[in-house]
Amino acid sequence: xxxxxxxxxxxxxxxxxxxxxxxxxxxxxxxxxxxxxxxxxxxxxxxxxxxxxxxxxxxxxxxxxxxxxxxxxxxxxxxxxxxxxxxxxxxxxxxxxxxxxxxxxxxxxxxxxxxxxxxxxxxxxxxxxxxxxxxxxxxxxxxxxxxxxxxxxxxxxxxxxxxxxxxxxxxxxxxxxxxxxxxxxxxxxxxxxxxx
Amino acid sequence: xxxxxxxxxxxxxxxxxxxxxxxxxxxxxxxxxxxxxxxxxxxxxxxxxxxxxxxxxxxxxxxxxxxxxxxxxxxxxxxxxxxxxxxxxxxxxxxxxxxxxxxxxxxxxxxxxxxxxxxxxxxxxxxxxxxxxxxxxxxxxxxxxxxxxxxxxxxxxxxxxxxxxxxxxxxxxxxxxxxxxxxxxxxxxxxxxxxx
DNA sequence: AAATTTCGCTACGCTTGCGTAGCGAAACGG
DNA sequence: CCGTTTCGCTACGCAAGCGTAGCGAAATTT
Numbered sequence: 001x002x003x004x005x006x007x008x009x010x011x012x013x014x015x016x017x018x019x020x021x022x023x024x025x026x027x028x029x030x031x032x033x034x035x036x037x038x039x040x041x042x043x044x045x046x047x048x049x050x051x052x053x054x055x056x057x058x059x060x061x062x063x064x065x066x067x068x069x070x071x072x073x074x075x076x077x078x079x080x081x082x083x084x085x086x087x088x089x090x091x092x093x094x095x096x097x098x099x100x101x102x103x104x105x106x107x108x109x110x111x112x113x114x115x116x117x118x119x120x121x122x123x124x125x126x127x128x129x130x131x132x133x134x135x136x137x138x139x140x141x142x143x144x145x146x147x148x149x150x151x152x153x154x155x156x157x158x159x160x161x162x163x164x165x166x167x168x169x170x171x172x173x174x175x176x177x178x179x180x181x182x183x184x185x186x187x188x189x190x191x192x193x194x195x196x
Numbered sequence: 197x198x199x200x201x202x203x204x205x206x207x208x209x210x211x212x213x214x215x216x217x218x219x220x221x222x223x224x225x226x227x228x229x230x231x232x233x234x235x236x237x238x239x240x241x242x243x244x245x246x247x248x249x250x251x252x253x254x255x256x257x258x259x260x261x262x263x264x265x266x267x268x269x270x271x272x273x274x275x276x277x278x279x280x281x282x283x284x285x286x287x288x289x290x291x292x293x294x295x296x297x298x299x300x301x302x303x304x305x306x307x308x309x310x311x312x313x314x315x316x317x318x319x320x321x322x323x324x325x326x327x328x329x330x331x332x333x334x335x336x337x338x339x340x341x342x343x344x345x346x347x348x349x350x351x352x353x354x355x356x357x358x359x360x361x362x363x364x365x366x367x368x369x370x371x372x373x374x375x376x377x378x379x380x381x382x383x384x385x386x387x388x389x390x391x392x
Numbered sequence: 393a394a395a396t397t398t399c400g401c402t403a404c405g406c407t408t409g410c411g412t413a414g415c416g417a418a419a420c421g422g
Numbered sequence: 423c424c425g426t427t428t429c430g431c432t433a434c435g436c437a438a439g440c441g442t443a444g445c446g447a448a449a450t451t452t
Contacts, residue, residue, distance in 0.1 A: 034230015162362030
């Protein structure tokens with residue numbers, strides 16, 4: 001009997017997993033999570049269904065693995081004054097929402113989160129990680145006295161990113177440069193301490 | 197040959213349509229649009245598939261009919277000062293987001309809008325109709341000089357409802373009374389003319 | 393290098409969903 | 423009322439997807 005504690009890694013399994021996850025991401029983007037099937041993932045990834053079942057157990061697990069493969073850490077805003085930092089971060093974020101980096105999968109995640117218990121947890125976690133840099137930067141500002149002492153950070157985050165999400169996924173209006181600026185000014189305007 | 201211009205209405209067809217739409221709504225809520233099938237709608241509505249195909253042509257049309265059956269006109273804010281009116285409307289809206297009136301179908305619509313051309317149009321239209329009362333109220337305020345003359349109404353609307361959508365569908369945090377108040381204050385605070 | 397485990401494929405049976413053909417029954421028009 | 427039209431159902435064939443059994447090939451251990 002071999003050592004059970006040693007995590008063996010068969011290179012074939014690794015390749016299969018990666019290909020399956022990539023194929024799943026493509027299919028979710030094209031068809032949505034609901035219409036993505038094991039059969040299609042197997043076909044597109046080139047792997048056999050048996051392999052996928054052995055690697056992931058079931059479709060849900062595979063889809064979630066695909067979602068989690070998206071969670072690259074977002075850029076961290078540097079320090080140069082809250083307003084300026086937040087402004088540049090939010091502009092960057094607005095830009096990201098127009099690319100294929102993660103925006104195309106957000107609707108699928110929103111959908112899954114509404115109906116599936118695990119999906120709910122996944123989405124909550126994903127969102128929390130995504131906004132962490134912004135949240136951290138605001139926390140630092142609060143501690144440094146750059147923001148009014150009674151500022152609620154979570155509320156502030158929602159007021160900053162909420163309008164962007166709304167425009168991208170709900171009203172589907174364009175987010176102009178001026179729009180982002182106004183959001184920043186409005187959200188932070190009354191909170192920045194005059195001293196800073 | 198009968199008069200082709202007379203829109204005959206067979207009561208059986210009317211019943212079938214209504215039942216099908218209701219069943220579709222239930223299924224979309226439970227499974228998402230992607231997993232909702234003709235078979236399931238037929239089974240739950242009690243109608244035969246043939247009937248559904250005759251009435252709607254295809255699944256997409258039926259699903260869209262279901263979505264559109266949701267679009268009840270939202271309440272119209274009355275006049276009593278912009279800030280107060282908007283505040284009460286937004287509190288009411290936050291409440292609606294916690295009920296089964298239309299919130300459970302928003303994720304499905306977001307998902308469909310991202311992938312389907314018709315779905316996109318439907319969602320845009322739906323969102324526009326939903327925010328119309330708020331938009332109108334703000335327009336009135338602008339015309340009345342209650343808001344700064346250079347105010348962009350659409351931006352303002354996004355800053356008001358965006359944070360609520362974000363909390364309900366993305367971060368899935370609770371929207372407290374205080375949260376809504378802060379959103380209103382922040383968005384309108386600097387815009388209301390001191391005279392009003 | 394030999395023994396052993398894991399991998400990945402083909403092939404299969406089963407279930408679900410699709411979309412239609414054809415037939416009585418119900419609703420409408422004269 | 424009586425002909426005509428529409429409705430709704432049962433029944434069907436077909437395609438897609440599911441999940442697994444069994445077997446050679448590849449990788450790992452000793």
